[in-house]
Structure formats: structure tokens, C-alpha cells
Amino acid sequence: MICVKCGKKEAIHKGLCTDCTWESAEISRPGSLSHVSCPKCGAVRVGNSWSHNHGRKHWEKKAIETFSINEPFKITGGEFIETNHRRDFIELKITASMDGDIREFSYTLPYSEDKISCPTCNKITGSYFEAKVQIRGMIGEITDRMTALGQELVNFVENNRKTDHESFISKIENVKDGIDIYLGKRKDGDAFAKSVKSKDICTVVISNTLAGVRDGKQFFRFTYLVRILDYKPGSVLFINGRKYIYQGRQSGGLYLIDVEKEKEVFINKKSIDFSRIHATGEIAEKRRYVIISRQNGETTMMDKNNFSQITVKGEYSGEECDMFVLDGILFNVRSE
Numbered sequence: 268m269i270c271v272k273c274g275k276k277e278a279i280h281k282g283l284c285t286d287c288t289w290e291s292a293e294i295s296r297p298g299s300l301s302h303v304s305c306p307k308c309g310a311v312r313v314g315n316s317w318s319h320n321h322g323r324k325h326w327e328k329k330a331i332e333t334f335s336i337n338e339p340f341k342i343t344g345g346e347f348i349e350t351n352h353r354r355d356f357i358e359l360k361i362t363a364s365m366d367g368d369i370r371e372f373s374y375t376l377p378y379s380e381d382k383i384s385c386p387t388c389n390k391i392t393g394s395y396f397e398a399k400v401q402i403r404g405m406i407g408e409i410t411d412r413m414t415a416l417g418q419e420l421v422n423f424v425e426n427n428r429k430t431d432h433e434s435f436i437s438k439i440e441n442v443k444d445g446i447d448i449y450l451g452k453r454k455d456g457d458a459f460a461k462s463v464k465s466k467d468i469c470t471v472v473i474s475n476t477l478a479g480v481r482d483g484k485q486f487f488r489f490t491y492l493v494r495i496l497d498y499k500p501g502s503v504l505f506i507n508g509r510k511y512i513y514q515g516r517q518s519g520g521l522y523l524i525d526v527e528k529e530k531e532v533f534i535n536k537k538s539i540d541f542s543r544i545h546a547t548g549e550i551a552e553k554r555r556y557v558i559i560s561r562q563n564g565e566t567t568m569m570d571k572n573n574f575s576q577i578t579v580k581g582e583y584s585g586e587e588c589d590m591f592v593l594d595g596i597l598f599n600v601r602s603e
């Protein structure tokens with residue numbers, strides 16, 4: 268059958284040939300396109316939400332969806348070509364198909380670009396938080412171990428932010444006895460506290476307070492009080508009433524010297540009761556000694572600074588060693 272309109276080509280649809288059918292295609296298009304992005308994080312507003320990853324791609328996809336075409340045609344895609352130099356017009360191509368026959372249509376539409384801070388960035392600048400991690404130690408002041416742990420949390424949240432823009436830190440505050448870190452997402456505080464607890468020697472106390480109502484539900488803010496064992500080697504401690512010199516730590520527990528027995532002990536972290544550990548404020552001084560001789564399970568060594576000699580139990584290897592000195596008695600220093 269020949270096309271009833273042009274009388275030349277084969278009719279394929281309602282008596283018309285392919286070309287004559289396309290003449291009835293009507294594409295309805297938006298009057299203009301506007302692009303809104305966040306000047307702080309680059310997120311792009313797409314419909315009613317904000318796209319933080321590949322925002323421009325999502326915006327383009329959504330913009331193409333605002334084009335429609337009458338039956339039997341279908342919009343199959345589109346491509347943004349460029350904006351004019353004043354960026355108030357944008358050029359794009361829309362592709363449509365009919366029974367596998369594809370045609371392209373070019374448009375130049377009025378276009379605008381605006382910058383508006385996104386809701387997430389508003390939360391950050393508004394000091395919004397769902398959780399607060401309080402890093403504390405044993406001696407009531409900020410120590411290097413606390414700072415290192417704070418940095419670990421910062422890295423953790425920054426890494427999570429790559430996949431979840433609601434992961435952010437809205438504030439870091441150094442207080443007298445520690446560091447407070449405010450988190451946009453409670454889940455980050457939870458995960459961090461769990462991981463510190465499993466690999467470090469610490470206690471974690473979780474508490475919450477009602478902060479209001481959000482989306483019709485009660486909204487709680489969580490506090491993760493992480494207290495780490497951050498004594499310096501040489502610190503003198505009372506544990507369950509006994510006196511110890513703190514030698515060092517590993518993930519499983521603490522190395523200590525029982526001062527009275529002059530004996531090294533290891534306390535498993537599971538059996539440490541933080542409430543029963545108290546620093547006396549004394550510090551065993553770390554001094555360097557030259558080893559002079561060793562025999563019969565004893566070592567004679569000389570203080571490098573004042574040349575005084577002393578004989579201690581145990582055969583120490585090497586030419587020199589560090590010793591803790593407490594009340595004139597020498598104790599072994601564990602190499603870290």
C-alpha cells in the first residue's frame with residue numbers, strides 16, 4: 268500500500284509512510300530550564316531533592332524527562348550540547364523513535380543557573396548534629412592519644428561522606444579534659460564507638476536526650492563518651508589498691524610492673540575496671556644505663572648521667588638499656 272499523503276512511499280502507519288507519519292510528531296517541551304546548585308558542595312537540585320553525586324547527570328536526565336511526544340512516537344533520549352557564552356540559553360538534542368526509526372530534534376531553550384546552599388550544607392553551618400563523640404582520657408587533659416583518636420574519627424566520617432552526604436562533622440571542640448566531635452549522623456558515632464571499643468582499651472558510655480520532634484517522631488541526640496587509657500609509660504597507678512608502674516599497652520591489655528613484688532604483669536583488657544584505676548600523679552623516671560656486666564642472673568649497670576652503678580635482677584642484653592626509676596629502685600622498660 269502506498270502512502271495516502273505523498274503517494275510515493277510505502278505506507279506503514281494508518282496509511283502513511285514513515286516520513287509523512289513523522290510530520291505529525293509533536294514534541295512538547297519545557298519553556299525554560301533552570302539549574303540550581305550548592306556553592307559549597309556542588310550538589311544539584313533535581314526536582315524536590317538534591318543530588319550530591321553526579322548531580323549534573325541527574326539534572327540532565329530529569330530535564331529530558333520533561334519533554335513528551337504524541338503517539339505512536341516515543342522519546343528515547345537526549346543530549347545536552349552546550350550553553351551560550353552568557354549561559355542564558357542551552358542547546359540540546361532530543362531523540363525520538365517510531366517502530367525503530369529514530370529522529371533527532373534540536374532545541375535551544377532559555378536557561379538559568381543559580382547557587383543556593385543545599386540542606387546538608389545548611390545543617391553543617393547551622394551546627395546540626397545527631398550525635399556527639401566525647402573523647403576523654405584518664406588524666407583530665409588533652410593527650411596525643413586523644414588527638415590521634417579524634418583524627419581517626421574525622422577520617423572515618425570523611426570516608427563515609429563519599430557515599431553518604433549526610434555523614435559530616437559540624438563541630439570539633441577542644442574542652443578542658445578532652446575533645447567533643449559533633450556528627451551529622453548518629454550511625455557514624457555508633458560505628459566509631461564500636462570499632463574503638465573492639466581495638467582499643469577504653470570504656471564507652473552511650474546516653475541520649477530528647478531533642479525534639481522530627482517528621483512526627485521523637486528525635487534523640489546521642490552522646491558517645493569514649494574514655495581511653497592514655498597514661499604515659501612510667502605513670503604510677505593504683506589498681507585495686509596495689510601500686511603499679513604502667514609500662515605500655517597492646518590491643519589485648521596492659522603491661523604493668525607490680526612495684527611491691529618487682530614483677531611484670533599483664534592485665535587482660537576484659538578484666539580492667541576503669542573505676543578502680545587511679546593515677547597517683549607520680550611518674551617513674553626513665554633513665555639510660557650502660558651495661559657493665561651480667562652474671563648469675565644479675566646485671567650490673569651504670570647510670571649514663573651520674574655514673575652511679577647498680578646491680579639488678581635479671582640478665583639484660585645489649586650494651587645499653589632504659590630503666591624506670593622509682594624511689595631508687597630500677598624497673599624494666601618494655602620496648603614498644
Ligand SMILES: [Zn+2]
Pocket residue numbers: 270271272273274275276283284285286287288
Ligand atoms: Zn508519505
Ligand SMILES: [Zn+2]
Pocket residue numbers: 305306307308309310384385386387388389
Ligand atoms: Zn551543599
